[in-house]
Structure formats: structure tokens, C-alpha cells
Amino acid sequence: MxxxxxxxxxxxxxxREIGASSIDDLFAIIPExxxxxxxxxxxxxxxxxxxxxxxxxAAAQNANGYASFLGAGVYRHYRPVxxxxxxxxxxxLTSYTPYQAEIxxxxxxxxFEFQTMICELTGMxxxxxxxxxxxxxxxxAVMMAMRLTxxxxxxxxRSVHPEYREVMRTYAQHREEISGHATREIGYGEDGRLDPGxxxxxxxxxxACVLVQSPNFFGxxxxxxxxxxxxxxxxxxxxxxxxxxISLGIVRPPAEADIVxxxxxxxxxAPSYGGPFCGVIAAKEKYVRQMPxxxxxxxxxxxxxxxxxxxxxxxxxxxxxxxxxxNICTNQALVALMATVFMTVYGKEGIxxxxxxxxxxxxxxAKRLTGNGRLLFAQSPRFNEFVLQTEEPAExxxxxxxxxxxxxxxxxxxxxxxxxxxxxxxATELTTREQINQAAAVLAQAPAAAAxx
Amino acid sequence: xxxxxxxxxxxxxxTAHLTQNEGLSFEKSAPGKKAYRLAPLDVPEVDAxxxxxxxxxxxxxxxxxxxxxxxxxxxxxxxxxxYAIDLGMYPLGSCTMKYNPRVNEFVSRIEGIAEAHPYQxxxxxxxxxxxxxxxxxxxxxxxxxxxxxxxxxxxxxxEFTGILLVRAYHEAKGxxxxxxxxxxxxxxxxxxxxxxxxxxxxxxxxxxxxxxDVEALAQAVTExxxxxxxxxxxxxxxxxxxxxxxxxxxxxxxxxxxxxxANMNALCGKVRPGDFGVDVMHLNLHKTFSTPHGGGxxxxxxxxxxxxxxxxxxxxxxxxxxxxxxxxxxDRPQSVGRVRAFYGNFGMFVRALAYILANGPxxxxxxxxxxxxxxxxxxxxLEDLYELPYNTPSMHEVVFSDRRQTRNGVKTxxxxxxxxxxxxxxxxxxxxxxxxxxxxxxxxxxxSREELDLFVDAMRQIAREAxxxxxxxxxxxxxxxxxxxxxxxxxxxxxxxxxxxxxx
Numbered sequence: 002m003x004x005x006x007x008x009x010x011x012x013x014x015x016x017r018e019i020g021a022s023s024i025d026d027l028f029a030i031i032p033e034x035x036x037x038x039x040x041x042x043x044x045x046x047x048x049x050x051x052x053x054x055x056x057x058x059a060a061a062q063n064a065n066g067y068a069s070f071l072g073a074g075v076y077r078h079y080r081p082v083x084x085x086x087x088x089x090x091x092x093x094l095t096s097y098t099p100y101q102a103e104i105x106x107x108x109x110x111x112x113f114e115f116q117t118m119i120c121e122l123t124g125m126x127x128x129x130x131x132x133x134x135x136x137x138x139x140x141x142a143v144m145m146a147m148r149l150t151x152x153x154x155x156x157x158x159r160s161v162h163p164e165y166r167e168v169m170r171t172y173a174q175h176r177e178e179i180s181g182h183a184t185r186e187i188g189y190g191e192d193g194r195l196d197p198g199x200x201x202x203x204x205x206x207x208x209a210c211v212l213v214q215s216p217n218f219f220g221x222x223x224x225x226x227x228x229x230x231x232x233x234x235x236x237x238x239x240x241x242x243x244x245x246x247i248s249l250g251i252v253r254p255p256a257e258a259d260i261v262x263x264x265x266x267x268x269x270x271a272p273s274y275g276g277p278f279c280g281v282i283a284a285k286e287k288y289v290r291q292m293p294x295x296x297x298x299x300x301x302x303x304x305x306x307x308x309x310x311x312x313x314x315x316x317x318x319x320x321x322x323x324x325x326x327x328n329i330c331t332n333q334a335l336v337a338l339m340a341t342v343f344m345t346v347y348g349k350e351g352i353x354x355x356x357x358x359x360x361x362x363x364x365x366x367a368k369r370l371t372g373n374g375r376l377l378f379a380q381s382p383r384f385n386e387f388v389l390q391t392e393e394p395a396e397x398x399x400x401x402x403x404x405x406x407x408x409x410x411x412x413x414x415x416x417x418x419x420x421x422x423x424x425x426x427x428a429t430e431l432t433t434r435e436q437i438n439q440a441a442a443v444l445a446q447a448p449a450a451a452a453x454x
Numbered sequence: 455x456x457x458x459x460x461x462x463x464x465x466x467x468x469t470a471h472l473t474q475n476e477g478l479s480f481e482k483s484a485p486g487k488k489a490y491r492l493a494p495l496d497v498p499e500v501d502a503x504x505x506x507x508x509x510x511x512x513x514x515x516x517x518x519x520x521x522x523x524x525x526x527x528x529x530x531x532x533x534x535x536x537y538a539i540d541l542g543m544y545p546l547g548s549c550t551m552k553y554n555p556r557v558n559e560f561v562s563r564i565e566g567i568a569e570a571h572p573y574q575x576x577x578x579x580x581x582x583x584x585x586x587x588x589x590x591x592x593x594x595x596x597x598x599x600x601x602x603x604x605x606x607x608x609x610x611x612x613e614f615t616g617i618l619l620v621r622a623y624h625e626a627k628g629x630x631x632x633x634x635x636x637x638x639x640x641x642x643x644x645x646x647x648x649x650x651x652x653x654x655x656x657x658x659x660x661x662x663x664x665x666x667d668v669e670a671l672a673q674a675v676t677e678x679x680x681x682x683x684x685x686x687x688x689x690x691x692x693x694x695x696x697x698x699x700x701x702x703x704x705x706x707x708x709x710x711x712x713x714x715x716a717n718m719n720a721l722c723g724k725v726r727p728g729d730f731g732v733d734v735m736h737l738n739l740h741k742t743f744s745t746p747h748g749g750g751x752x753x754x755x756x757x758x759x760x761x762x763x764x765x766x767x768x769x770x771x772x773x774x775x776x777x778x779x780x781x782x783x784x785d786r787p788q789s790v791g792r793v794r795a796f797y798g799n800f801g802m803f804v805r806a807l808a809y810i811l812a813n814g815p816x817x818x819x820x821x822x823x824x825x826x827x828x829x830x831x832x833x834x835x836l837e838d839l840y841e842l843p844y845n846t847p848s849m850h851e852v853v854f855s856d857r858r859q860t861r862n863g864v865k866t867x868x869x870x871x872x873x874x875x876x877x878x879x880x881x882x883x884x885x886x887x888x889x890x891x892x893x894x895x896x897x898x899x900x901x902s903r904e905e906l907d908l909f910v911d912a913m914r915q916i917a918r919e920a921x922x923x924x925x926x927x928x929x930x931x932x933x934x935x936x937x938x939x940x941x942x943x944x945x946x947x948x949x950x951x952x953x954x955x956x957x958x
Contacts, residue, residue, distance in 0.1 A: 002813060005821065006901065006902035030693045037725055056567060059584055063567065064575075094554060095539035096748070102939050104537040106535040113950075116950055121515040135795065167791055272568070273568055274579070276802075277607070298949055317642075318645075325649075330641075331753035333752045334749035348520065361499055382506045
């Protein structure tokens with residue numbers, strides 16, 4: 002086996018030195034009835050060329066050469082080449098969690114830079130070293146808010162990513178059984194934004210937090226200051242989830258929030274069929290001791306030189322066990338490094354320029370593609386996504402687009418049946434004018450019956 | 455005795471060399487420097503203020519401004535401050551720091567795989583779904599279980615999923631039950647997980663061999679016990695040879711056996727948890743199946759279970775339709791729900807499958823045998839100098855204690871720091887908690903005899919230093935860019951982000 006660095010003679014010699022007559026001696030403690038006496042029934046050992054071929058064949062069975070208007074929580078942005086150059090360095094790739102600070106200063110300093118950049122972008126004071134992803138960051142933030150307020154009811158906007166809400170439900174189910182407090186979902190208005198009247202009614206003295214997404218699942222930017230006011234009036238915390246991190250280049254950061262959860266996939270991370278991505282929790286400084294996940298802090302060594310360490314670990318499971326702020330252990334360090342390089346490459350000016358390009362492309366796409374449908378929530382501010390409502394069923398429309406090697410918007414019926422034949426479209430800096438025009442042309446050829454208004 | 459005459463070991467693996475100094479990227483920034491150039495905009499420009507109104511950002515975020523060469527140097531310099539598997543043995547017990555094959559990285563970046571969007575139509579995702587199906591089949595065969603979900607993002611997330619399955623199972627029978635029994639040798643994630651799932655943790659004391667006291671367990675398990683969370687081999691690297699009795703005791707009371715699969719590298723291809731009574735378990739693809747640790751993640755924590763738990767698995771599950779097309783089925787009324795958006799850390803599935811294909815059945819078995827051989831070799835070569843608190847046979851890792859060295863004021867944490875000077879990453883320090891002053895050493899299969907001998911040599915020289923020159927250990931490391939860092943001040947006055955000096 003080519004990964005194993007021992008010759009048969011070395012193995013035999015080592016066994017001799019241990020005093021074992023055969024390798025089976027070392028497994029003798031396992032009761033014989035459980036020892037596997039046959040080969041595992043898995044594919045035989047392959048050569049490297051066969052492995053590459055296996056996955057190339059698989060890749061060919063996925064979409065290749067299609068124009069895509071998919072977003073909905075996973076965004077296609079250009080990934081500068083040096084990101085991969087850097088994360089493929091073995092010193093980053095094959096290092097472990099930086100518990101031994103003296104020999105992991107590289108990872109620690111990079112995470113410290115990551116935390117700083119996330120704070121700058123979100124308007125928060127502190128950010129952790131990453132969570133699994135944007136979806137799991139939400140229930141973790143909710144549990145953080147419960148600990149901070151000592152309250153246990155939660156209000157969530159229905160315009161939050163449907164899968165994020167499903168994950169929150171999974172985390173909440175047993176808790177709700179115990180406390181009897183169900184999560185309340187608040188609908189959206191005609192403008193696609195959270196209904197402030199309904200929110201006002203839902204938030205009570207028992208509400209730990211209000212969780213909204215902005216830009217929300219429809220691409221619409223929420224009125225964060227107004228929502229914050231309603232939440233804070235009753236002593237509830239405001240959590241703002243951000244799924245499209247590029248928006249922060251041009252959209253006002255949710256500074257009024259108490260906690261911000263984020264999916265940083267847009268910062269240089271491949272869609273990769275849904276993961277691995279990079280979740281983040283950022284918050285106001287006063288909440289630091291209830292923050293889940295790893296944190297890197299600056300300190301000095303015995304000679305007074307600056308260095309970085311994992312800190313405030315008394316919050317974490319390896320110290321606090323069942324009393325920890327979360328059971329989380331692994332984070333997404335390597336993906337956070339990708340995001341760090343991405344943010345460094347674009348920098349102060351670039352992140353805004355890039356966001357502006359996204360805004361322009363989506364604005365053009367919304368105008369061109371609504372020739373044969375209705376742009377929902379047209380008057381509300383949007384970033385790079387929009388909802389198109391058509392007479393033609395989404396499945397039919399998307400099937401026609403696929404014939405032209407275009408993957409259209411995500412059909413919303415499964416989560417929002419009230420929107421009818423609605424599709425969620427996304428345009429990024431990578432979407433070309435030509436692709437948008439082609440999609441518009443296909444949409445315009447809707448079968449006469451369906452297109453009749 | 456004069457300091458110079460005292461014994462000071464000679465590292466054979468390393469020679470000191472210079473590393474580059476490097477500030478924070480923010481400190482190197484200068485207005486107007488750029489590392490990007492966007493393609494010209496091919497659609498009309500827009501006025502952000504008029505499109506976004508009040509929602510427009512008025513002040514740009516203070517990100518650094520640097521050129522491309524500076525960024526490459528910045529991160530390359532930082533990288534040289536890290537220790538890594540690629541540089542040498544990384545014997546962190548419980549973490550399974552094995553070689554991360556590069557073909558895994560290569561295939562995960564193939565365009566049709568890396569660019570696949572989770573919402574692209576199923577008929578255009580057959581490649582991704584096929585990868586998941588084959589990985590699932592392999593993991594089921596390796597574990598001897600009946601059903602599996604790949605969705606959990608890491609080991610602790612897998613534990614969470616597994617305990618939710620347990621809870622749903624009991625609930626379906628009318629009572630979620632109240633407690634989860636966890637041995638005192640367990641990883642901290644076990645009790646934290648049980649607590650998050652709404653269970654009361656019953657801490658269970660290990661017996662004199664560091665294992666489960668079967669008689670005491672029989673007393674502890676009641677009708678309110680939901681599950682026992684057991685790591686097997688245990689965190690002291692010992693196989694619970696009464697595992698089947700343990701399972702029987704639980705099952706007799708309707709409770710389930712959860713296995714923390716962190717130590718699967720000791721079992722793969724040799725014995726299957728499904729065969730010895732485990733009901734549900736998680737795997738760590740970043741441990742056993744070679745996906746990179748990357749400085750702390752990403753991980754991936756599939757959960758495998760017996761048939762009785764299958765109805766409760768997270769949605770969606772992959773199914774094959776009559777035409778042989780793979781589909782995602784969301785219609786699972788008894789499911790615990792989603793534990794994560796989309797389908798899991800797919801990129802890690804690709805890497806883990808590539809690893810399994812590179813090994814085949816013979817390779818996986820040989821891998822396990824070599825991992826166990828290496829741990830026993832280290833044990834043999836060090837047991838005369840370091841205290842072995844449990845004499846039970848070791849599997850893939852060996853746990854010593856610092857009892858002999860503490861006589862000279864040298865603790866496990868100090869020995870760990872001194873190992874750095876000898877060119878090794880330390881072992882896991884002070885864990886498991888049942889061994890005071892633990893040195894938990896897991897070499898993995900990836901070490902040659904030469905590397906093991908260098909490690910043994912380093913540990914033996916350090917043992918001598920502890921006798922003759924303990925101060926050199928207490929002041930270690932001597933060879934790193936920074937010496938021991940002040941963690942107390944870091945926690946007392948946390949500085950968690952950079953600020954421009956005038957703002958500070």
C-alpha cells in the first residue's frame with residue numbers, strides 16, 4: 002500500500018522487538034468471534050490513475066458547461082488562484098488545531114486576521130474562528146442569546162433560508178418539549194421584507210431573540226435598524242444572518258444587531274455540492290463569554306514578543322464538558338483561511354468594487370428576465386438575487402432553459418407555495434450579459450398558452 | 455553543578471534555521487495597493503445609493519490593501535511558522551494525524567465536482583450523488599451497520615445527530631428517557647452533546663483497567679437510560695473486550711449503545727462495531743479517512759446506525775429510482791430533520807472515498823495493523839522510562855503518565871514543549887482525564903521505523919534531561935519563534951482583533 006512507509010522486513014523486526022510472534026498477537030484482546038476473517042467488501046485497491054479516472058467520470062455526470070443562475074445560499078464567485086496556492090501548502094493543510102501555540106503561529110495569526118476582517122465587514126466587535134457553516138451558526142447563536150437573556154422563546158423570520166430554519170428546528174425540538182416555548186415564524190410583507198406589525202406582536206418579554214436574514218432568502222435587504230428597535234424594546238436580542246457575504250461590500254453592515262451569523266462561502270470557497278463552507282458568529286464585545294467555538298487572542302511570550310493563542314477556552318467542551326457553551330470542537334479553519342486570503346486579495350477597495358459588479362449584474366438580469374414575468378418585491382432594496390413570478394410552471398420553464406444549457410432560478414414552491422410559480426435567481430460578477438440575454442430569450446419563448454396574461 | 459555540565463539532549467531530527475518576520479496584513483497595508491483586477495463590467499453601471507437607499511454602506515470596511523506578491527509572501531511566511539504532518543510525526547492522541555494524500559486534494563478540485571451547486575437539478579448531479587452513494591456503501595461495510603447519514607459536519611456534530619436519533623427512537627416508543635451514561639474517560643464533546651440534546655449526564659467511573667466496569671454498569675442502567683456513549687477502543691487505547699456484555703446490559707433495559715468512532719483507525723478492516731452490538735456511531739472522516747485537518751477543520755462526521763434507527767435519519771436521503779437515477783428523498787415523516795443545510799461537507803466525502811479506493815480491503819487492514827504496530831513499538835521502547843498507568847494491551851495509541859518525571863518538577867505539558875525542540879509535534883497533553891498527567895501518543899500508520907526511532911530517541915533524551923537538567927525542559931521550547939505565551943493575560947484581557955494603533 003503506497004501510503005505505508007514500512008517494508009515487510011521492518012514490520013517483522015518491529016514485531017520481534019515488541020515480543021509479538023505475529024500481528025494477530027496485537028489484536029488478541031478483541032474476542033475472536035468479532036474479528037473479521039474476510040476482506041471487506043469494498044472496491045479493490047486502485048492505482049492513482051484509476052482514482053483520478055473514477056472521479057473524472059463522476060464529474061462528467063454532473064452539470065458541465067451550463068450557465069447557472071443558482072444562488073439561494075451558495076454563490077458562484079471568482080476565486081483568485083493564490084487562495085488555492087496558499088491553502089495547499091502542507092504547513093496549513095496538514096496542521097491540527099493550534100493548541101500548541103509555539104509551533105502554530107501561522108494558523109493563529111491568520112485566524113486573528115480573519116476575526117479582525119469579519120469584525121470590520123459586519124460592524125461587530127468580536128468574531129470567532131469559524132463555525133461549521135451558515136446554517137448551524139444560526140441555532141448556535143440562538144442558544145447563545147438564550148444564555149445571555151435567560152429567556153427561551155425565539156422569533157424567526159420566514160424569509161430566512163428555509164434550510165437554515167429546518168436546522169434551527171432540529172436543534173430546538175427537544176428544548177421546546179422541555180420549555181414549552183415554540184419558535185414563532187414571522188411572515189414577510191408585500192415588499193418581501195419582514196412584516197413589522199407581526200414582529201411587534203410576536204416579540205414579548207419572553208423573547209430571547211429575533212433572527213432575520215439580510216439580504217434575506219429572496220435577496221431583499223431588511224430594515225435592520227427598525228427591526229432592532231422592535232426587538233430591543235422588549236429586551237430581546239437581534240441576530241442577523243448573512244448568507245451572501247459579498248453583500249457586505251456595498252450593503253450597510255447590521256451594526257444594530259447583537260449577534261451576526263454568517264456563511265463566508267462567497268469569500269473564495271467552491272460550491273462543492275454544498276460544503277465544506279465556513280460559518281461565523283460575530284457579536285458585541287460584552288457577549289464574548291457566551292460565544293461558542295474557538296477564539297484566537299493576542300498575547301506576549303516570556304520575552305515580550307507578540308504571539309497568538311487560542312483563548313477563553315473555559316467556554317469550551319474540552320474543559321467544561323456538559324456545561325460548555327456548545328459541543329462544537331472542530332471548526333472550518335482551512336476554509337476560514339481561504340476566506341482570509343480572499344478578503345486580503347480584494348481588500349478595502351476590491352470588496353466594494355466586487356459588490357458593485359454583483360449589484361449591476363443582478364439589476365440588469367432582473368430587468369431583462371422580467372420581460373415575461375413579474376419581478377416580486379420590486380420596490381425593495383436587493384443585492385444579487387431576485388424573485389421572478391411567471392405564468393409558466395417553474396419546472397417547465399427550467400426544463401426549457403436546460404435544453405439551452407442554462408440552469409434557471411431555484412423553484413420556490415416547495416418552501417413558499419403562496420408565491421405560485423416563483424423562481425429565485427442570482428447573478429454575480431461571473432454572470433455575463435450574454436448569458437442573461439440568452440436566458441431572457443428562452444423565457445420569452447414561453448408556450449403561448451402559459452404565457453397568456 | 456554548573457549548568458554547562460548538565461545533560462542537554464541532542465535533537466537528531468532537526469537543525470535550527472531562520473524564519474522570516476512578518477507583521478499582520480493590516481500593518482503592511484498602504485492605500486491604493488491592489489491584488490485584484492475585475493473584468494470590465496459588460497452591463498450598465500448602477501448607482502448603489504439610488505438602488506439601495508438607506509441600506510447602502512457609507513463607510514468601507516478597513517480591509518488591508520496589498521499587492522499579490524506581498525500576499526503570497528505574507529501567507530507563505532506564516533505557513534513556515536506551523537508544524538505539519540508533511541514535516542514529520544504528529545503523535546496527537548485521539549486526533550489520528552495521518553498522511554493526507556494529495557490525490558484526494560486533486561480529485562476534489564475537478565471542475566464538475568468543485569463547481570457543483572447543491573440545487574442544480576438531480577439529473578445534472580448524478581456524479582455527486584454517485585460519490586455519496588459509493589462512500590455510504592463503503593462506510594456501511596467498514597462499520598457493519600445498516601444505514602448512514604453523511605450530513606454531520608464534524609465529529610461532535612455527528613454525536614449530536616446520533617443522540618438525536620436515540621432520542622427520536624425512544625420518543626417513538628413513548629418516552630425520550632432522561633439520562634445518558636458517559637464514562638469519565640470520554641472526550642468532552644460526549645457530555646456536551648448529551649446536554650445539548652436535553653439529556654442529563656451520568657458520569658460513569660472507569661474500572662482499574664481504565665475500561666467499563668460491567669457489574670457497575672448493570673447497576674447504573676435503568677429504564678430512564680437513553681444510551682451509553684462509549685469510545686472503543688477507549689481513550690487509553692484499549693479495546694473493551696466485554697463490549698458485547700455491555701451491549702446486552704443496555705439492550706435488556708431498552709437503552710442503546712452509542713459508539714464514538716474517534717478511534718476507528720484501530721479497527722478498520724479488522725473488526726466491525728455493527729458486529730459487536732453498537733446501535734449508532736459516528737465516524738471522523740478527518741481522522742480515520744485521511745481528510746486534512748487544515749489547522750482545525752473542516753471535518754466530516756457521518757453517523758451510521760442499525761435498522762431500528764433508520765426512519766429517524768436526517769433528510770434528505772439518497773435513493774435510486776426504477777430507472778437507476780439517484781434521487782434525494784425528503785419525504786421522511788419520522789426524520790429528526792436536518793442537522794445542516796444541503797448534504798454535508800461534500801468535498802470531504804470525495805477525499806475520504808479517494809482514500810478508501812487507494813487502499814482497498816487489503817490496504818485498510820494493513821493500515822490498521824501498522825497503526826497498532828507503531829503504537830505498541832513506542833510503548834515497548836519507552837515503558838522503562840515512562841510510567842504506564844494501565845497495563846492492558848494497547849491498540850492504536852499508548853497513554854503514559856508523567857509520574858516519574860514530576861519527582862523532578864517536570865510535567866507532561868513541559869515534556870510536550872521540549873519535544874518541539876527535538877523536531878516533533880507534542881502528543882496530546884493531560885487527556886484522558888482518568889490518567890493524571892497523561893501523555894497520549896498516537897503515531898498512526900504513517901510513520902516509518904526511522905521516524906519512530908527518532909521520536910523514541912527524543913523521548914528518552916528528555917527523560918534523562920528530566921533527571922539531570924529539568925530546567926531545560928521547564929524553559930522549553932528554546933527553538934521556536936516565540937517562547938511560551940502568556941495565556942492567562944490573553945484570557946483575562948482578551949484582544950481578539952487588531953485595531954489601528956491610534957484607535958487602540
